Amino acid sequence: MKMKKVLSVALAAAMVAGLAVGCGSSKSAESDEGSVYYLNFKPEVAEVWEDIAKKYTEETGVEVKVKTAASNQYEQTLKSEIAKSDAPTLFQINGPTGYNAWKDYCADLSDSDLYDMLLDQDLAIKDGDGVYGIPYLEEGYGIIYNQAIMDKYFALSGAKAASMEDINSFDKLKEVSEDMQARKDELGIEGVFASTSFAPGEDWRWQTHLMNLPIHYEYEDAGVTDEDEITFKYSDNFKNTFDLYLNNSCTEPSMVGSKSVDDSMAEFALGKAAMVQNGNWAWGQISQVEGNVVTEDNIKFLPIYTGMDGDESQGICIGTENYFSVNSEASEEDQKASLDFVKWVFSSDEGKKMVTNDLGFITPFNTFLEEESPADPLAKEVIRYMSDTDLTSVSWDFQTFPSQTFKDNYGAALLQYATGSEEWDQVVKDTVADWKTEKEATAE
Amino acid sequence: MEKAYKKYFWLFVLPTLIAFTLFFVIPFIMGIVLSFCKFTTVTNAHFVGLTNYIKAFSNKDFLNALWFTTKFTVVSVITVNVFAFILAYALTRGVKGTNLFRTTFFMPNLIGGIVLGYIWQLIINGVLAKFGVTITADPKYGFWGMVVLMNWQLIGYMMIIYIAGIQNIPTELVEAAKIDGAGKMQALFKVTIPMVMSSITICLFLTLTNSFKLFDQNYALTAGGPAKKTSMLALDIYNTFYGRNGWEGVGQAKAVIFFILVGILALTQLYFTRRKEVES
Structure with a gap:
């Protein structure tokens, strides 16, 4: 009799324990360098961003997670992702309207290297003295x-x-x-x-x-x-x-x-x-x-x-409607890691090569030389129109x-x-x- | 022995209770709280009182959707149940190949709503192309398209429930009616239908709530077009939530109103049909 009672208690306890284990997720070890979680907007280049992330991790050891929202689902995905404890550290807003929606989460980027790299700093999304969104491509x-x-x-x-x-x-x-x-x-x-x-x-x-x-x-x-x-x-x-x-x-x-x-x-x-x-x-x-x-x-x-x-x-x-924003709610290390990551992507030789050849982006940054532009025929046309001074x-x-x-x-x-x-x-x-x-x- | 177990009943309830609280009670309460807040994400909400509810009720899209949903629900509840019952009745007469028919009719129910919506959009647009129009040309196409889709999907499921009900009728009741000289129609309306009243209760409940809460099929078939005229309540809530910055709370308020409406409808229906159930 007593045996049975003990057994039933033990079983019940095991069930509860099992439940508790199921709920708690295993947290990866936090490193001092911070890590990057980028929520990508463009499904057509999802794999390229993953390759870039992998390469960056190989080179620097900093962990970069890339997740891509399904077509037309960016706002929805961002809304649910950013409320999580493991929120995106780097995301994008689509312009002033997007900034309005996300301003509680946009960190001031006016001191960032990426902002200094911009050819035309007026293109960035500003509010007062702060810079909250930095465009990363032109279309x-x-x-x-x-x-x-x-x-x-x-x-x-x-x-x-x-x-x-x-x-x-x-x-x-x-x-x-x-x-x-x-x-x-x-x-x-x-x-x-x-x-x-x-x-x-x-x-x-x-x-x-x-x-x-x-x-x-x-x-x-x-x-x-x-x-x-x-x-x-x-x-x-x-x-x-x-x-x-x-x-x-x-x-x-x-x-x-x-x-x-x-x-x-x-x-x-x-x-x-x-x-x-x-x-x-x-x-x-x-x-x-x-x-x-x-x-x-x-x-x-x-x-x-x-x-x-x-x-x-x-x-x-x-x-453009693609502006990088850094999550102000993320830890200092993660914010810095995110900025380092985008800086690497748009200024290192390795990164620039992938941006031009694989992402096919026309970037608004001064780190790109004239010959470093995408080979895509329509992108070339865009560049042709951009450089035509007779046309507005x-x-x-x-x-x-x-x-x-x-x-x-x-x-x-x-x-x-x-x-x-x-x-x-x-x-x-x-x-x-x-x-x-x-x-x-x-x-x- | 029994007493010993009783003492520990809380321990046995605990796992389910925790799961229920975590995944049902807490989100539900959070949902209600959020309907009184302005928020972008659930973590940065601040209280705004009844503003969201006022906006929800003064929003003509919401009232249109309510009216459209009501019309749709009435039509589809009637058609689904009538057709499902006729099928069930026919397939309990011992027709050859009964099992094959039952399986076939049940199958649409196994396909997801979004997929169904897209498939039917192709079919309907294909047919309408002969007349040079598309499903979003006129709200009535969308309306009947959705009724057809709903029937196609739900009839099989309801049919199974009705079949179970009809098979449970004691044969002596039917025989007694026959001996007493009841015709086929009389036997149907005086014996069979009253005897399957409990199936009718459950089928009405399922069709009513399913039609009222319809989302996937609506989203995939017409997405509310033309001009939101075929958008149902669930779709309108979704569009409110994601359509404008700062209107998430209004979407949430609409969802709470929606919950109350579905609750009232379902309970009223249960109350009325339950009273008609009989014991054999």
């Missing part, structure tokens, strides 16, 4: 075109232009596109522009990137960098280009709701479309499409013309868009307009109102 987007198809068109009799140089305004682009669309069979394409993708979550090229242009010009007119209320005075310019995409495409406007960005890029890669609006990050995607017919020397950028006065001198949209690049003002909700609402309205269930005037009215509401909602 550009515009209308990507396939030179081979364009050359084929220029060779046709009665072509509306003789070369790409002739296309330097919206009117010309429209004339050429409409003529190309009418003669699509001769050109062997299904449409001039790839699908205007509007499947759920696939509308960012319009609600964010294309929307950047009218807002940019509105800010410029007012001489500001952000506004609580907009008039959307260049809405017709947005409509110009948006209509052009919709009406001269390989997809009927009523069907755009089922298309994803991948679909559009595949259409472009397979030569079914001659142009597609996207950024330099798209080359990886295009080159990996099975049956890709677009060769490296035939892929180029055209600025997104919207019919503004001065279209001729407008370049492509260049900016359009900055990425979409960083100041009020919220994700605003962008989603606008995207939804654009889809309604595309499928013909909403009038353009209504879209404009709702967007102006929504901008104000969303700015107010996130202001507190």
Whole structure:
């Protein structure tokens, strides 16, 4: 009897103990040097960051953990990761809006080497005297075109232009596109522009990137960098280009709701479309499409013309939404380790080689020599536009868009307009109102 | 002997109690507390009182989602249960290949909601392409798309429960009814249905709560499109939480309201159908 009782107590105790063991996680030994935990934003280069981390650990012995958030899940992942005791020490914010959300966690980087390395220190995210986000790459987007198809068109009799140089305004682009669309069979394409993708979550090229242009010009007119209320005075310019995409495409406007960005890029890669609006990050995607017919020397950028006065001198949209921030809640050692890590990545020979060749980043740092730039054809195009002094690049003002909700609402309205269930005037009215509401909602 | 065990009952309860507290009670209480706070992450919350609840109720998206969810729940609860019962009834008549049919009908239930949503999005878009539209062209496509999806997924599960219920009816009851001259319909409505009332209770409960809480399928099929017109409560909560900086607390408040709504609905339904259950 007594034996049984002892046994049952022992068993129960063992269960409780087992539970306790299950809960407590094994903590790795803390070293004095600190360690780095980088939460990476770009899934397409996840493996490269892991290689860089491995190399850095081999060289310095400092532990670097890299975790990558799934596509479009960065904010969600960061929210849950940063609340953990083993939080990311190095993460990224996407601009002023991102800083607003994460300012409790952003350490002041004004004394860091990385900040000193910046070519243009105005690009960093500042608040008062502090520097809280340091951009680490520059990107550009515009209308990507396939030179081979364009050359084929220029060779046709009665072509509306003789070369790409002739296309330097919206009117010309429209004339050429409409003529190309009418003669699509001769050109062997299904449409001039790839699908205007509007499947759920696939509308960012319009609600964010294309929307950047009218807002940019509105800010410029007012001489500001952000506004609580907009008039959307260049809405017709947005409509110009948006209509052009919709009406001269390989997809009927009523069907755009089922298309994803991948679909559009595949259409472009397979030569079914001659142009597609996207950024330099798209080359990886295009080159990996099975049956890709677009060769490296035939892929180029055209600025997104919207019919503004001065279209001729407008370049492509260049900016960044990738800023490094260091977690201010992390230990001193970890913060320092993180800064040392990024400094190594962007200034050591080993690091720079991987940044240029494997990550393919155009960096804003003075540690990179001119010949140390990526070989990627679209990145080269971005550099070409950056160095062209006759053209003015359009900055990425979409960083100041009020919220994700605003962008989603606008995207939804654009889809309604595309499928013909909403009038353009209504879209404009709702967007102006929504901008104000969303700015107010996130202001507190 | 028994007394000796009783003395140690707390020791036996302890492991489960700890697990329950750690993984259910604490997160639940934290959730309620957070609904009164403004926060970015759970560790930097500060109290703001009822502001979140006021914002939640004055948010037209939330009210739209509530109305849409209600419509969806009513339609899918009725259709799922009617079809599941008809199938169960048919498959307890001794048709050849009964087991094969039962297995096949049950199978959709084993596939995850997100996958189902994407598969059905392809199917529905494929069909609608013939008419030159897509699922997000009109909210009614999304609505019926979701009803079809929900039926397809849940019918099999409910069918199994109904089959179990029908098989439990004592044969003498059915025979007695037949001898007394009851027709097929009479036997169905006067004997079978009252006898499976306990299955109906559980099936209604499951379909009601599942439809009301639907998230994966909604997210994958339409993601609320067009213009949030097909967004259900759970999706609206998700979008509130992640859509705007500083609105995490409002999302949390909506979630608490959501919990209370589901609770009230489920308990009311249980109360009413329980009363109709009979003993054989």
